[in-house]
Amino acid sequence: MRYFLVGLVFGLSVSMSAGAMKRPVESVLALTPPMGWNSFDSYGVYLHEQAAFNNLEAMAEKLKPYGYEYFVIDNGWFGEYALQEGTIFPAEKHAHDVRIDGFGYFLPSKVYFPNGLKPIAERCHALGLKFGVHLMRGIPRKAYELDLPIEGTLYTARDIAVTDPKENCVWCDYCYAVDMSQPGAQAWYDGLIRHVAEMGVDMIKYDDIVPHPDEVEAVAKAIAKLDKPMLLSLSPGGQVDPEAIDFFRMANMLRVTKDVWDEQGYIDACFLAWRKWEGKEQPGFWIDMDMIPFGELQLMSPPSEDASKTVLDKGDIALAGKGVHRVCQLTKPQMETFITMRALAASPLMMGGDLPSLDDFSLKLITGREMLACNQNGVMGSLLVDDGGLETWRTFEKGTVDQGWIGVFNRLDEPVSFRLDMTRLALMSESYHLADVWGGADISFGSMVTLQPNGVLFIRFKGD
Template identity: 55%
Template sequence: MNIKNINALSFFLVIMLVIGLGFVPIKINQGKKDQLNLAKTPPMGWNSFDSYGVYLHEEAALANLEAFAKKLKPHGYEYFVIDAGWFGEFKLKEGTIYPAEKHAVELNINEYGLLQPSKTYFPNGLKPIIDRCHELGLKFGIHLMRGIPRVAVENNTKVKGTEYFAQDIADTTSICDWNHQNYGVDMSKPGAQEFYNSLMNQMADWGVDFLKYDDLVPYPEEIEGIARAIKQSERPMVYSLSPGGTVDVNAIDAFKKANMLRVTPDIWDDQEGLDQCFAAWRKWQGQEAPGFWIDMDMIPFGQLQLMSPKPQGVKGDETKKEISEKIKSGELHNIELLAGKGWHRHSHFTKDQMYTFITLRALSASPLMMGGDLPSLDDFSLKLVTNDDIIACNQNGIMGHLIYEKNNIEIWKTPHTSEDSGWIGIFNRSAKKQSMSFSMDDLKLDINKDYFIYNIWKEREVGNLFFDINANGVVFLKYSNKLI
C-alpha cells in the first residue's frame, strides 16, 4: 500500500471515529437552525425599565431574578431582561444609590470600544446574574443602543480584529434624540460590520439570549448589520427592535430580520398608553408570524420607578414639561428629571384598565414582558399576568382582528390556530359605563353551530349576549364549538 492510500485510509478512519463518538462539528449549522427556531410564539419575560429606569443595580437584579423564577417561570415566562444603563458609571446622590444624572456621562468600555458592566451598579459584573439566570432554567437578555459609544470615538479605539478604528466607522451626524451616548455606525465603511460582529461575539461569550436594541427602527442598514452579526456569532439570540411610535410599514422586510418590532412609544400606566396600543393594533394587525411579533412594550403593573423617589415640592402628577418650567423658574431646586415617566408609585391603572390592558395583549399576540417590580408585586397584578386564558390566547400566536365598531364599542376576535374556537374581547372605549346586547353575527360566530361561551373575567358561562361594560373596561370571552 503506497503512502497516498495510507493517508486516505487514515483520514477515513478518523472521520468514522469522530462520527461514532458523536463529535460531529455541528456548532455552526446548529446555531443557524436554532436562530430560525427562535420566538415561535410571542416571547414572555420581565424587563427592568418600568420599575428601575436605567438604574437597575445588582441587589435589585438578583432579587427580581429569584422572584421571577418563583412567580412567573411556572407559567411559561422565560426571558429576564436588563434594560439600559448597565454600563453607566452614574453620579449618585450623596449617601444613596439613587442617580444624580439622567444618563451617565461616564461609560465603562474596553480597549475595543465595547460596553462593559458598570462598576457603580454591578461591582461584581453581570456574570453572577447571567449564571444564576441559567441555573434557574431562564434566559438572559440585555439592552443595547444603536451605534458605537461616543467615548470610543473620542478615544479612537481599535475595531477588534481589524486595522480600522472607531473614527473610521462612526457617523457623527447620527445621534439619538433622547440619549446622546452613542454615534451611529456607517455600514458602508470598512470595519463597520466587524464592529457589530465583535459586539455580538461579546454578547454570545457572556451567554446573552435576548437583545433589546434601541434607537434602531429608523435605520434599516444597521438593523440588517446587527442581524448578520448575531448570525455569525453562532449563538441564538432573540432580536428585539425599539423604539416604536412612528414606524414605517414599508420597511417591514428589514424589520423581519428581527424577532420583535416595537410599534408604540413607551407605554405607561395611563389611558393615553392604552389608546396608543389600540391604534398600533389597528395599524399592524396581520403582520405577525412565528418568529416575528408586533411588540406593544412592557406591562406597567405593580411598583414603578423605584429609583426615582418623589422630590420635595412635587405633587407627582405634573408633566415633565411642567417640572422643567418650575426648575427654570427656581420654584424647584436640585431635581433631576430621570429616565422613565413620573416618580416612584404603584401603577395608576384602575382595575378595569388593567383588565383591558392584559386582554388587549393576549388578543393581539404582543410579547408579554412584565415591567413592574417582581418581589413586591401585588396579588391582583400577578393573577392577571399569569392567567391561564391570557397566556393560552397570547401563545396561540394570532393577532386578533377588529370585527365590530359602534358607539365606542370595539370587538376584537382571535381564532384558535387549529380548532373552531378562540377568544373575543368586547372593549368599551368610552369613559362611561355601557350596557349592550350583541348577536352571534356581531361576534362573527356561525348561527348554525352550538357554541360554549365563557366569560373569563366573570368566571362563568354566558347565558345570553347582554353585557354591562365598565368605563374603559372589557368583556373577555372564550368560545368553542360544542361538537369539537
C-alpha cells in the same frame, strides 16, 4: 354599525433584501410571542445588582411556571452614574461616563454592578431562564474620542462613526451611528455581538435602531455568525416604516409603540398600533406593544418635594421614564383591557413592574391560563365590530374554525351596557359555549352586560 371582512391568508411570501438571512421555521427562535421581564418600568436605566437578583429570584418563583423565560436588564448597565448623596439613587438622567474595554465594547458599571453581570447571567441560567441586555445603536462616543481599534481590522472607531447630529439619537448620547458603507463597520457589530454573547446574553433589546434598517441588518448578520441562539428585539416604536418590514423580520420582536405607561392614552395608542400592524406577525417575528406597567414602578425615582406635582410628573431630578416611584395608576378594568389586548394581539409579554412586591391582582392577570393560551396561540386578532364606543376583536385558535377568543372593549370613559348577541360577538350562530375569562363564569347569549369605563369582556368561545 361597522363590520369588517376578514380574509384567511393561506400563504405568505416575504421578499428579503440581498443581505437578509432566511431561516427555516423549525430553526427560528420565538415560535410564539416571547415572555419575560424587563427592568425599565420599575428601575428605569438604573437597575442595580441587588434589585437584579431580587427580581430574578422572584421571576423564577412567580412567572417561570407560566412560561416566562427572558430576564432583561435595560439601558444603563454600563453607566458610571453620579449618585444622590448618601443614596443609591442616580443624580443624573444618563451617566456622565460609560465603561468600555480596549475595543469599545460595553462593560458592566462599577457603580451599579460591582461584581459584573456574569454572576447574574449564571444564576439566570441555573434557574432555567434566559438572560438579556439592552444596547444602543452604534459605537460608543467614548470609543470615538479615544479612537479605539476595531477588533480584527486596521480601522478605528473614527473610521466608521457618524457624528452628524441628524443621524444620531436625540434622547441618549452614549453612541454615534455607524456608517455601514465603511470598511470595518460590519466588523464592529460582529465583535460587539460576539462580546455580548460571551457575557452569557441570550437576548438583545436594541434601541434607537428601528429608523436605521442598514444597522438592523448589520446586527442580524452578526447574530447569524454566533454559535448560539440570540433573540433580537428592535426599538423604539412610534414612527415605524411598514415599508422596511423585510429588514425588521430579521429580528424577533418589533416595537410599534412609544414607551407605554399607566395612563389611558397609552392604551389608546396601542389600539391604533394594533389596527395598523394586524396580520404582520409570523412565527419568529412578533409585533411588540411594549412592557406591562403593572405593580410598583419607577423605584429609582424619588417623589418630588413639590406638593403640586403628581406621581406621573418628573421628580426634582428629571430621570429616565415617566413619573416617580408609584404603584400602577390604571384601574382594574383598564388593567384587564391592557392584558386582554396583549393576549388577542399576540404581543410579546414583557412584564415591567417590580416582581418581589407584585400585588396579587396583577399577578393573576399576567398568569391567567386563558390569557396566556390566547397570547401563545400566536395569531393577532381582527377587528370585526366597531359600534357605539364598543369594539369587538376576535382570534381563532390555530387549526380550528369554531373556537377561540373574543374581546369586547369599551373604548369610552363611561359605563356601557349591551345585550350579548351574535352581531356583537361576530358569530354566525348561538351554538357556542361562552366563558367570561375575567369573570370566571359561563355566560349566555341574551345576557345583559355592563362594561366599566375602558373595560373589557374577554370571552373564550367553543363550538358545541
